[in-house]
Amino acid sequence: MLVASTLGTTVEYYDFTLYATTSALVFGPVFFTAAEPIVGVLAGFATFFVGYLARPVGGLIFGHFGDRLGRKNILVITMLMMGLGTFAIGLLPGYAQIGVWAPILLVLIRLIQGLGMGGEYGGGVLMALEYSPKAREGLFTSIVHIGTPAGVLIPTAFVTILDATLPAGSYQEWAWRIPFLASILLIAVGVYIRLRVTESPEFVAAREQKELTKVPLAEVLRNYSGRLVLSILAKIAESGLFNVYYVVAIALVTVEQGQDRGPILTAILIGVAVEIFTLPLFGALSDKIGRRKVYIGGAIFQVLLAVPFFLLISSGSFAMLTIAMVLAFGLGHGSMYGAQAALFANLYPVPVRYTGLSATQQIGATLGGGLSPLLGSALIAAVGGSWHLVVIYVLVVAAVSSFAAAGLKAGESHHEDSVQPTVAA
Template sequence: MTARVAHGGAAVDGAAAAQTRGEHRKVAFASLIGTAIEWYDYYLYGTCAALLFPHLFFPSMDPWVGTIAAFATYAVGFAARPVGAAVFGHYGDRIGRKKILVLSLWMMGGSTIAIGFLPTYASIGAWSAVLLCVLRLVQGFAVGGEWGSAVVMAVEHAPSNRRGLYGSFPQIGVPAGLLLSTVVFAVVSASMSSADLLAWGWRIPFIASIAMVLIGMFIRLKLHESPVFEQMKRRNEESKAPAMEMLRTQRRALYLTICMKLLQNAVFYLYSVFMLSYIVGTLKLDRLVGLEAIILSSVIGFVTLPAWSYLSDRIGRKKVYLFGTVASTLFVMPFFWMAQTGSVVLITIAMVIGLNVLHDAMYGPQAVYFSELFGTKVRLSGANIGYAIGAVLSGGLAPMIATWLLKINHGETWGISLYIMGLGVISTIATVLARDTWKDVLTSTPAE
């Protein structure tokens, strides 16, 4: 009888463990899919800002000024991200991570679809740019809540020795969204004339996102709430003002995450957005050169992001992240040397090294690292706000600043390199000062 009870208990434990593992995987997959859809929307805008929006919404301007203006509307979305991060972070720490995931997806998808129906300058003049900025603000607000909610859900559901790996799934959603948006745009671009693309073809990828939003919503509605958050609720430990409590008790972690974010975001948008404009406008190569390099890099990202994240589970977050900051800082000048050869092969290799070998060493472990730096009560607020402020200070401005630096230096890239290297020094110092968190237990108050 005792043996049966023991055996039965083991069977129940085994079934519970299997169910738990299944939930881990479901949350990780849902985080990947939903994040991929949201970043599809976001990067599609970036691609069009680099290649088409100067002609559609700012045609009366000098081409250089029009490109900067288009990148300025791109930066507007980043300006809204800290606000979205604070609002979504507050409610995510108060009422749960899952609700925020669903709401952010609806907002992101709706604004993207609306851009697909937006009148251009030819129809309503300058008001087209105003409406574009408004929809871009909604996009930025939604993304401000998306990233933190997805990564915190994945990390809090994960087994303690695999938080880095599971936390990488929302990060994998980024190259997935980038790949999907780039492929869709490349297919649409290659299947019609430039005149048709500017007349109506550019709208197709934006409107098509409605199908993906519905799929993502279906997946996210089936998720369970974070067990760490549920445990906190049972103990009545929720903070009434998570963001304010985070600023009062964990301000140092916030400052470090902001600074650690600077380089990662800047190099990503330099390579994936600015380079599209640089390859066409300065190097005078076909736009497919940059698009195809990004497609290849996105595919490789499915391997490099989880690989770097898994390595952080083995040797620590700080070592992996520090390698990424130092190596990315040193690679900026060699990157432009390779690009300026005009060789398609060297440009592609440079993009892969910059994005996958080096950038992903920061971005892969970033989800788990930022999450672990904050306690449960303020985790979503802290990770969200730090991520969003760092993004607006670097990634949102990087393409515009790079274009301006290229202009004032008469096509020379040394100014861009110095700008990125300056951000690299800041991120490297912040990483050195941050504690390593890979063996921490996720509690309400993190170890100092």
């Protein structure tokens, strides 16, 4: 069960990372026309954001059916939508071949992927949560989140190896397609495993006791809207700052500062590799001292890290780049992400949990992770390549998420279904 859920998260972030990396390095000249390199990067990130816009819609659609029909079959559908979309991008002709149809088709593929990604997270986390011992929900759900750094590690390593071993210019011309096409192998394994997993025991019990509701979203809005709003705001920093450390940092270092892409990609590889090990540690810690304490602590750490992070990555030193990425991913993002799933999922009772968690995750991710590459690059361009305005963005979203998470008392324990929302609905 944990393997199936983690593989789904891996496929989701394989797509996310590969698309984000290629947007920063390649997609401008391949799919768009632009006089300045940063304009092409912005166009690629705008398409990246289109996929995020579809995620809340997908979350609500698949959340509804996941709460009505069960978690398992929905997760097979969402994995296929995400994975086949990634494969299709690898086959897509560029602007030089089909003109304006290239960016149009890219947007359509991203929309389909976004719908699938919107339904993926909630079901994967709930399968882990609803199978786990109550006292170890933080640990079990944090293991599912290992799929995120793994999904970053695999394509980043792929891109780094291709860029280092092929003749100069090959990656930009044609080799960028190889990681997209190779994703079909990961999808095949993931679908096979998911087809063999049985349905969530908590969902089965709720169905047998006739506790399911006809319109889960209406129930969430009627009884849990306060929790929904707070959790969306709490999500923004985790998702948004992850993309600052990854997408915005790559664009800043390579496009604006003219540094080689190899060192920063390698530093990111090391940082996310460290997070693979820190995620379950923070998840287990959240079982001991509480989800909110760990989550808020991670947000505060990232406030303190904001200026040092950009100073480190601007230094031109590989050692400084590596320290920055280990601190950002291993500690900053890892602490928030390790506690997040159990915190957010426990805000909602079983009959509406898929819908509620998906709405929290996908709306929060769209406002945070979807916007941060576009906003970050625009802020950098607005001040002539400087990162100072991006620091203000980091500080604001981290502060907002900290205050919002402080109100999520209902997510601390497993069965808080009878507790009223901390904020009036």
